[in-house]
Amino acid sequence: MELGRRGVLGAFAVTTLGSAVPRMARAQAANTIRIGVMNDQSGTYKDNTGPGSVACARQAIEEFGAQGFNVELIAADHQNKPDVGVSLARQWYDQGVDMILDIPTSSVGLAVQNVAKEKNKVAINVGSATSDLTGAQCSPSAVHWAYDTYQLAKSTGGATVRAGGDTWFFITADYAFGHALERDTGAFVTAAGGRILGAVRTPFPGTTDFSSFLVQAQATRAKVIGFANAGSDTINCVKQAAEFGITRRGTKLAALLMFITDVHSIGLEQGQGLICSETFYWDLNDRTRAFTRRVLPKMPSLYPNMIHAGCYSATLHYLKTVKEMGIGAAKAANGTDIVNRMKAMPTQDDAFGAGTIRPDGRKLHASFLLEVKKPSESTKPWDYFKVLGTTPAGEAFRPLTEGGCALVRS
Amino acid sequence: MLETIEGLIGVPAPLLFGQLLLGLINGAFYAMLSLGLAVIFGLLNIINFTHGAQFMMGAFVAWMLLAWAGLGYWWAMLLSPLIVGFSGIILEKVFISRLYKLDHLYGLLLTLGLGLIIEGVFRNEFGSSGLPYRIPAELSGAWDLGFMFMPIYRGWVVVAALFFCIATWLIIEKTRLGAYLRAATERAELVQAFGINVPRMITLTYGAGVALAAVAGVLAAPIYSVNPQMGSNLIIVVFAVVVIGGMGSILGSIVTGFGLGIVEGLTKVFWPEASATVIFVIMAIVLLARPAGLFGKA
Incomplete structure (x- = not known):
């Protein structure tokens, strides 16, 4: 595997860069946009x-x-800990980082977004659900x-029922994220005319053997078993x-x-037939394939998933906005002004095609219902998904008025 | 008779039998892992917190043998324990052997630290989302038992685990080598005076305990996610099993391993949310009633 040593060194370089910022910061600050990628460099x-x-x-x-x-890029590891993320965000913004990107793990994502709000700086979340x-x-x-969780629930829940999977059983990780995903998906299943036959809450973390829960699910004869959990x-x-x-x-x-990175680690033999949703798949069309070809030499022996592609798309749109505003104006502007300009401009890139950003901050694009291929159907490396259905950008995400965002009412 | 059971507990009897069987299979992993810990603690007096990482290494070496050398499951079953066991011998020689005269706490801290370092190195090298490993062709498929669909591989896990558990117990309790080992834990100087190389014996014992963890790792690779964290999730439960069975008791670790697997399996039916906690509740009760554990000598 190529991931190896270069990955380790990269992570080191990246974390040490974090502390090297202050010295460089003042030198040519006025003419430099500084982007900080904050995510999990070492954990799950x-x-x-x-x-x-x-x-x-x-x-x-x-x-x-x-x-x-x-444009300068720095990166650091927030270790999936909100306290680490918050102090890093404060440090970065104070030292002249203009935009923080990625920020996976919902608890960290929410915490860092609050710091950005308080300091009126730009935060673009790609990795949180x-x-x-x-x-x-x-x-x-x-x-x-x-x-986001709503889009996943709608795409996977609603579309599966329409494809005939109208009775469901959930295996749910017993914490906030799992409960929310189960609740939202369940709502779409029943709205589409399906029925929920039952659910089992599995202790998180600490469950490695799910066979018992799977047998229980099977005993209900549900047509679909929904996994409201993540990762391993x-x-x-x-x-x-x-x-x-x-x-x-x-x-x-x-x-x-x-x-797709999870599918890679399961393998097609065991993963075939599995249904999931992503907003990006590398093999969707010529543009996504072109983007993937360009970025692969930089990737750590993985093909890009929707988070990776999202970081590309978000960075590109942010830089276009800065260019449009002019570097002087962009450096002088606060976060809200820049994000307002980002919202005013339509997005366009190879990974997601054309899109927009809504007043509540939601980036809109299509969502794809995917099925994992059989080994015999897969003809090239990472040829893992069949596209079962597409939810257009306008319908993929929660309606603007239902989220309870204060920006919408004003 | 089945209807009576169903009437009494409100769960269909087939489901219950299925869960008992699945519990037994999980118990096989607990037994294998706690056995290695019990051997190491019983003979070396070291609380080996590296055990989870060594279990993980067992699974990873199986993957490496397949991906890099094209050697399948059965080769892994043979080579992975040898390779990981050998790495254990090096750890013992370089680090752990220096701590025998100190308090347990130092051994615990050292092995915990080593475990974290090993996990971190694997995470950096192989990422976190895990690696694919398939069930060997000879063991794929399933039996229809009437009350449930039983994968052949799970049956193999129970058979293999029982084999290793009984073999280990026989070696320690019934052979001359086992007698030396037990004697060395009681009075090392005296055994050494009879011309037996006690330090070497202890090193090899640690290697053997680690090899047992690696065997469990190979057994786990086709059915659990092969990722660097796979051991740390399991090891805490396994420690509870060891404490319940009685620290250092070989028979205790085997019996409680299987028994607690069954208890956990039943909890998954009646109160799934508590299934990760039930073993610790039992541990607390056992510690209050019998501080030395069910099979331990006070």
């Missing part, structure tokens, strides 16, 4: 965010090219880019469902939060 979400997000942001900067100002970022806790200086919990569920032959007898598995 390292593959889903981590060095891949940094690579994609770097790709955007490279493609943007020289437009009369310099919670739709609260553009709901009750929305902020005028923030944008939520790639996906989902991977364990899928592996063990394959082992118990659950999919071979017609039951569909729906992973409510899953990335």
